[in-house]
Amino acid sequence: MPASLRGWSSESRVRIGAGVVYKRRRMDGVSTKNVDVVLIGGGIMSATLGTMLKQLQPDWSIVIFEKLSEVGLESSNPWNNAGTGHAALAELNYMPEAPDGTLESSRAVNINEQFQVSRQFWSSLVKDGVLPDPTSFINPTPHMTFVRGEANVEYLRRRWELLRNEPLFEGIQFSDDPKQIYTWAPLLLKDRLKDEKIAATWIDSGTDVDFGSLTTQLFDYLKSEGASLRLNTEVKKIKKQKDGTWKVMGRELVGTTPFTVNARFVFVGAGGHALPLLQKSGIPEIKGFGGFPISGQFFRTDNPAVVAQHRAKVYGKAAVGAPPMSVPHLDTRVVDGQSSLLFGPYAGFSPKFLKKGSWLDLPLSVRPHNIGPMLAVARDNGDLMKYLIGELLASRKKKLAALREFMPTAVDEDWYLITAGQRVQVMKKDAKKGGVLQFGTEVITSADGTISGLLGASPGASTAVPIMIDLVARCFPDEYPVWEKKLARMIPSFGTKLNEKKAAAEKSLKQTAAALELTRD
Structure with missing residues (x-):
């Protein structure tokens, strides 16, 4: 039995191939003492992990605790973020100029790779009917970079020269001609001084993502599959038990009813509140x-x-x-x-x-x-x-x-x-x-893999899927070898790098665009 399941001897087990599936009864309410997974926070990270686990291990019981009255009201809310669908197509901070003036494209390419993994996962969910209408959360929106001044124009030109030969950036254009830039985005040029040095890059494969809508739809799916979503419920403390499980304690904010749930795995996806909750867990990995x-x-x-x-x-x-x-x-x-x-x-x-x-x-x-x-x-x-x-x-x-x-x-x-x-x-x-x-995301995981949490910000939501794939590999080492086959069916590029093969990149971009209805008018 995996270390993460010790102390759960009352559970029945069935062997499937080389893996072991642990059966549990479905949890109908918070009063049920033992559950497989507790997700703290009702944002895109918990929604992504919960959906992934439900796809990989349908019989596991999942409980989600959200302090607010609805899911996706904090950073996942569409008006609380820019909804970019970060793919490094236009964001200059993913390809900064070194002190000696050199440029390096690996980080921008890596972020684009990660976003393609998210797109493939969403495409799979659309095909399976989990996400019924892709246009409700993702829409085609060109991505541009716009700079002013000679030094910035030269920097952008050199950036474009590096990226234009990368398969995932195919089609990116550069111009320092105001007439061309006007055709891309007229509001940038109207009434602008004619002698101002400007330049822009343009790529029409960008997207706008409503992570609030996506979050809501993923939680709707989880509820339809038996997961318990508890709104207006605040987790106050997380404590490790002798049997290796976690006691999750808190209260319902309407009526102030306390609750206690034991879980063999806890994910803290509570945005900024993840830090204090992980601190309360006492895991040494959060120190510093x-x-x-x-x-x-x-x-x-x-x-x-x-x-x-x-x-x-x-x-x-x-x-x-x-x-x-x-x-x-x-x-x-x-x-x-x-x-x-x-x-x-x-x-x-x-x-x-x-x-x-x-x-x-x-x-x-x-x-x-x-x-x-x-x-x-x-x-x-x-x-x-x-x-x-x-x-x-x-x-x-x-x-x-x-x-x-x-x-x-x-x-x-x-x-x-x-x-x-x-x-x-x-x-x-x-x-x-x-x-x-540190500007970015950081996953904190206990040594035994029974609790994990996410800290940080951008490009977070856009790379939620690859982040969660890494998390399940670390936290569920016994189950993961079986899950890899399922992940490969959902994510065709799983285990490979799209950008290293032009034909594969073109095929993936075309397939996900079709599945997500990313057609241009």
């Missing part, structure tokens, strides 16, 4: 980790006359000292079938770890083991602190001026500010610096 919360705002317009003139996601270059997640971009968003435009983000600071979190989240996360790395990060990131203070003090007039750098004809009355989701960047120990601020 801290969180740096960053809030933000977007300008939004729903004016049909403005929206109709722009159909793309256009990324610029981040300001000096700005975090990568604050790269300015003018985005088409498609939510519930309606198109809008977003511009931002305008970064800010709040000690909350969630948009609907507590003002005490940051101070309560400080521990003796992470205060050193956190102080080191504060010491070494003066430019970031200066940038955030400037953003906090920025007036609406100044924010509108930033929009007009992208869109010179922007009219104040057309745009209103919305508050974006809270992002908690990872701070962790570093042998040389004492502590570093």
